[in-house]
Amino acid sequence: xxxxxxxxxxxTPAGAATSDDIEIKLQRMHQGWxxxxxxxxxxxxxxxxxxxxxxxxxxxxxxxxxxxMFAVMFPGRHESRIPPANVVQLLAAFDRVNFFELGDVYQRxxxxxxxDQDINRLTIRVGPRxxxxxxxxxxxxxMPPAVxxxxxxxxxxxxxxxxxxxxxxxxxxxVRRNGPMNNDDGAARLLLAxxxxxxxxxxxxxxxxxxxxxxxPLVNYGLIGPFLHVxxxxxxxxxxxxxxxxxMAVPN
Numbered sequence: 098x099x100x101x102x103x104x105x106x107x108x109t110p111a112g113a114a115t116s117d118d119i120e121i122k123l124q125r126m127h128q129g130w131x132x133x134x135x136x137x138x139x140x141x142x143x144x145x146x147x148x149x150x151x152x153x154x155x156x157x158x159x160x161x162x163x164x165x166m167f168a169v170m171f172p173g174r175h176e177s178r179i180p181p182a183n184v185v186q187l188l189a190a191f192d193r194v195n196f197f198e199l200g201d202v203y204q205r206x207x208x209x210x211x212x213d214q215d216i217n218r219l220t221i222r223v224g225p226r227x228x229x230x231x232x233x234x235x236x237x238x239x240m241p242p243a244v245x246x247x248x249x250x251x252x253x254x255x256x257x258x259x260x261x262x263x264x265x266x267x268x269x270x271x272v273r274r275n276g277p278m279n280n281d282d283g284a285a286r287l288l289l290a291x292x293x294x295x296x297x298x299x300x301x302x303x304x305x306x307x308x309x310x311x312x313x314p315l316v317n318y319g320l321i322g323p324f325l326h327v328x329x330x331x332x333x334x335x336x337x338x339x340x341x342x343x344x345m346a347v348p349n
Contacts, residue, residue, distance in 0.1 A: 120222045127216040133261040147175045164285035170263035194243045203235030265301035277306030284311035
């Protein structure tokens with residue numbers, strides 16, 4: 098608590114901010130080579146909000162699932178909490194990189210023209226003080242590398258990996274709450290897990306009823322189940338291949 102008050106005193110005039118006045122936001126707006134896109138917001142009291150939004154229009158029609166649209170295993174809005182002391186550690190990290198002294202924009206001209214670059218926005222609000230930095234391939238254009246390190250710290254503090262990449266425990270919890278994953282999102286999760294080489298996720302999804310006879314919406318691989326079966330054999334994933342064999346014996 099003393100460190101917390103000291104940080105607030107240093108960053109803002111005394112008494113100008115409380116934990117309710119602190120907000121850290123990381124927007125992963127575009128990630129090279131199909132990485133996940135989402136916004137993570139951390140509040141001073143430790144509340145964490147993860148949100149991808151919802152796809153609409155042509156992109157939704159093409160991909161058929163927010164899972165593929167955002168490259169996030171469990172898209173949508175999720176909330177959790179972290180200890181307020183962890184928020185203090187993040188504030189100290191902002192201090193170490195002199196975040197309020199950075200430029201507002203680090204981007205290549207013209208912006209957004211390289212499809213494999215990362216585009217992020219990092220924002221902090223502490224009482225009346227506000228700062229937002231746009232990172233559009235920023236490290237090649239003057240942004241200190243420590244800013245990307247700070248973004249990774251935020252992801253780690255918020256445990257965003259559980260939503261972007263998932264794990265067997267989250268699959269089991271999803272099934273308990275929503276039933277089998279025999280829908281477009283379940284098929285999309287299989288494709289995303291395969292693209293990332295997530296053997297345990299593929300196995301969990303197959304066992305959770307993810308559909309195997311859906312067609313890949315990008316029409317790269319045909320039917321998902323047979324493609325995954327060949328891939329599993331090629332990679333030596335005997336348990337995945339066996340699970341797929343059992344499931345495909347009874348078409349869904």
